[in-house]
Each structure stands twice: as C-alpha cells, then as structure tokens.
Amino acid sequence: MTVRQGNAPAPVSDALDATLERLRKEHVEKSQRIEAQALPGETFDQTAERLHQESKASRSPASFIRKTPAGDDQLDLFVPMLYDVGTKDSRSIMDVAPFRLSKRDKRAGEVLRYELADGYVEVKAGPDGMASVWDYDIILMCISLLTEAVNRWKAGQGKKPINILRPHISEILKFCRKGDGGNQAEQIESALDRLKNTTIKIVRQRTGRGGKTVREVEAEGLLNKYKVLSFTEKGNLAEVEIEIPGWIYREVVEAEKPGVLTVHPDYFLIDSGLGRFLYRIARKAAGRSSARWLFSTLYERSGSTGKLNKFNFNLRKLIEANDLPEYHLSECESQDGRPMLVMTYRDAKVIPMCS
Numbered sequence: 116m117t118v119r120q121g122n123a124p125a126p127v128s129d130a131l132d133a134t135l136e137r138l139r140k141e142h143v144e145k146s147q148r149i150e151a152q153a154l155p156g157e158t159f160d161q162t163a164e165r166l167h168q169e170s171k172a173s174r175s176p177a178s179f180i181r182k183t184p185a186g187d188d189q190l191d192l193f194v195p196m197l198y199d200v201g202t203k204d205s206r207s208i209m210d211v212a213p214f215r216l217s218k219r220d221k222r223a224g225e226v227l228r229y230e231l232a233d234g235y236v237e238v239k240a241g242p243d244g245m246a247s248v249w250d251y252d253i254i255l256m257c258i259s260l261l262t263e264a265v266n267r268w269k270a271g272q273g274k275k276p277i278n279i280l281r282p283h284i285s286e287i288l289k290f291c292r293k294g295d296g297g298n299q300a301e302q303i304e305s306a307l308d309r310l311k312n313t314t315i316k317i318v319r320q321r322t323g324r325g326g327k328t329v330r331e332v333e334a335e336g337l338l339n340k341y342k343v344l345s346f347t348e349k350g351n352l353a354e355v356e357i358e359i360p361g362w363i364y365r366e367v368v369e370a371e372k373p374g375v376l377t378v379h380p381d382y383f384l385i386d387s388g389l390g391r392f393l394y395r396i397a398r399k400a401a402g403r404s405s406a407r408w409l410f411s412t413l414y415e416r417s418g419s420t421g422k423l424n425k426f427n428f429n430l431r432k433l434i435e436a437n438d439l440p441e442y443h444l445s446e447c448e449s450q451d452g453r454p455m456l457v458m459t460y461r462d463a464k465v466i467p468m469c470s
Contacts, residue, residue: 176435179387183292197383198262199255200366201376201399209376209399212418213238213315213337215245216388220420227418234319234331238418241312243305246337248391250306252291252383254337256282257359259290261367262375276368278359281344284352292383300352307355310338315362335362379440389426390433392417397442397458405459409449413456430456 146159153162201209211229213236215222221244229236238245257280264276284300293299316334323329339358347353367373376398385391396413400406414426434444434456443459 176437177432178438179390179433179436180381180384180438180440181386183384196259196263197255197378197380198259198375199378199395199398200258200363201374209395211236211238211416212248212392213246214248214251214313215240216248216392216417216419218247218249218388221245222420229416229418233321234317236318237316239314239316241309241314243308243312246306246309246313248388250309251337252293253287253303253306253310253357254363255378256287256290257357258363258367258375261359261363262373265368265373278339278361278364280357280359281354282357283354292380303355304343304352307338307341307357311336311340313337335360381440385439387429387433389417389429390439393430393433393444393456393458394439394442397439401442401458401460403460404463405457407447407455407457410454410456427454 149159149163149166152166153159154165157165199209210231212227222240223242223244225240225245227238227245229238240246260280260282261276264273267273268275284303287303288294288299314334314336316332319331321329321331337360339360341355341357343352344354344356367375378398379394382391382394385394393413396408396416397406400408410427410430411423413430414423417426419426431446433439434446437444441461443461445457445459447455447457449455
C-alpha cells in the first residue's frame with residue numbers, strides 16, 4: 116500500500132490499477148448482457164455479432180436536410196424556378212467550389228487554386244472572408260430571376276433584361292427558403308460583402324489561329340456591386356440594388372444557347388456545405404443518368420482545408436444518409452481499388468455498378 120504525504124500526487128500505478136479495474140468491470144457487465152440475450156444454440160460470438168448488427172440497423176443515419184422554415188408553403192410572393200449556370204464555359208463554376216464549404220472558417224485573404232485539364236481556376240477571398248456556399252444562394256437568385264426575364268423577353272412578353280436587380284430582403288429570404296426570423300436581414304448584407312470581394316480568376320490555354328497556343332486570363336467577382344436602397348423604421352435593411360456580374364449576364368442573356376440548368380428547390384434545405392457541393396456536381400455531371408467521381412478528385416475540387424481521411428469520413432456520412440434531392444449516392448471501388456462516389460438520378464431505371 117502506498118501512503119501519500121499531504122497533497123502529493125498519487126503514483127501512476129494507482130491510477131493505472133483503477134483504470135484496469137474499471138475496464139475489467141465493464142467487460143464483465145457487457146459479457147453478462149450478451150449471455151443473457153443469447154438464443155438457443157447460439158454461441159457467445161454469434162450473439163455478440165447479432166446484437167451489434169441489430170443495434171446498427173436501429174440507428175437511423177443523421178439527415179443533412181433541414182426542416183422547411185415557417186411560412187415556406189405560403190405563396191404570397193412570386194418565386195421563380197431555381198436555375199444555375201451549367202455549360203462548358205461555366206465549368207469553373209459547377210465543377211469546382213467557387214466558395215468555402217465551412218460555416219465557421221471565414222478564410223479571409225485566402226486563395227483556392229484548382230488545376231484543370233486546360234488551365235486552372237483561382238478563388239481569391241477579400242478581407243470580409245471568402246463567400247460561402249450559403250452566400251452563393253444570392254447568386255442563384257440572380258441567375259434564376261434573370262433566366263425568367265429572358266424567357267419572357269424571348270416569348271415577346273417583356274423587354275430585354277438589364278443587369279440590375281432591386282429585390283426586397285423578404286424576397287431574397289423567401290427565394291432562398293431561409294425564413295424571416297432572427298438576424299436574417301443583417302446576414303444578407305454580410306453575404307453581399309463577401310460575394311462582392313470574392314473573385315474568380317480563370318486561366319485557360321487553347322489553340323488559336325495558325326495552331327499557336329493562346330493563353331486566356333479572365334477575372335471577375337462573384338458579384339459586381341450592390342447598394343442599400345432603403346431601411347425599415349427600426350433601421351433594418353429592407354431593399355437593395357444588385358448589379359449582376361458579367362459572367363452571369365453573358366451566360367444567361369447574351370449566349371446563343373443560354374447554359375442554365377434547373378435546380379431542385381430543396382437544394383436550399385441541404386444543411387451541409389459538402390452536401391450542397393455534391394448536389395451541384397451531380398446536377399452537372401450526372402443529369403438524368405449517373406456519374407462517378409473518385410473521392411480524392413472530389414476532395415481536390417471542394418477546396419477543403421481538412422485532411423483527406425476526414426473528408427472521406429464526412430462523405431461517407433452523406434452516402435449513409437442518402438437524402439440529397441434527386442440523386443442517390445453510393446460508394447464503390449475504382450479498378451485500382453480507390454473509393455468512388457456514384458451519383459445516380461433517383462428516377463433513372465438502372466442504378467449502375469462500378470465496373
């Protein structure tokens with residue numbers, strides 16, 4: 116027996132003995148529980164495995180879809196169909212993450228670089244932080260409103276749309292399915308700041324006249340500029356003016372064949388940044404069929420700051436939940452044994468397997 120003097124710390128051997136005794140007791144109690152639930156003719160190991168599988172089956176995977184906000188089903192405001200850009204010229208927007216996927220890490224002043232087959236894309240953040248995938252909801256609203264205006268113009272029901280929008284904050288919140296409680300209005304102004312100060316630089320190489328290699332460099336903000344038009348009596352932001360950036364206007368209005376894709380309205384209910392990124396990848400790559408991406412490629416295109424194994428863990432959580440709108444998620448192996456994500460349109464007749 117060891118005797119301590121005054122406030123002297125207990126020897127390490129005492130703490131180790133206590134830990135071993137606690138573990139031994141827990142092991143005995145667990146063994147007794149397994150033995151008590153054994154079926155006739157079932158071995159101890161068989162009982163333990165059966166109980167493990169039953170416990171695993173009873174646990175529902177965590178959902179990554181948030182509940183709809185209060186009043187979401189009240190169609191008191193005109194809410195257009197949801198669109199996103201999706202042509203080859205906009206592959207830098209749909210095939211990589213032109214925003215951060217984390218809610219906490221602001222990434223002010225950081226640069227993301229994505230290497231592509233014919234060049235690269237850089238996303239540069241301003242002092243207010245990099246625009247997030249949730250901030251990008253406002254860009255989706257701009258694309259959608261502009262697309263609806265173009266459709267009316269081409270149908271002879273209105274004028275050619277300009278690059279200015281003047282939405283009320285309530286319209287933005289309604290469109291993005293955010294509800295109108297808390298400090299949502301104030302968050303809109305912060306989102307606009309980040310969008311304005313996050314720029315996309317696209318560097319491409321192509322074959323020009325005479326077979327010469329031409330290097331093209333283009334850089335624009337996710338948003339050109341905005342200004343506040345009005346406040347409520349309580350001093351809250353009420354209405355803003357948004358100047359739509361050139362890359363959206365050219366794609367939606369001036370392109371011979373506008374490159375826009377419809378997006379499921381429940382996209383706004385996806386609570387995971389990675390889940391939103393995967394949906395956008397699936398919408399572009401899989402469409403109404405299926406597509407496969409290596410986990411490692413998705414990691415590189417996501418701009419994630421974490422380690423690959425953590426990314427893979429989070430990706431498998433999304434696969435387990437499998438509740439993204441429109442697309443079924445599953446995992447398989449590539450021919451060289453690397454993990455792959457299979458994204459399949461839910462109404463497709465056949466769910467493909469890895470070859």
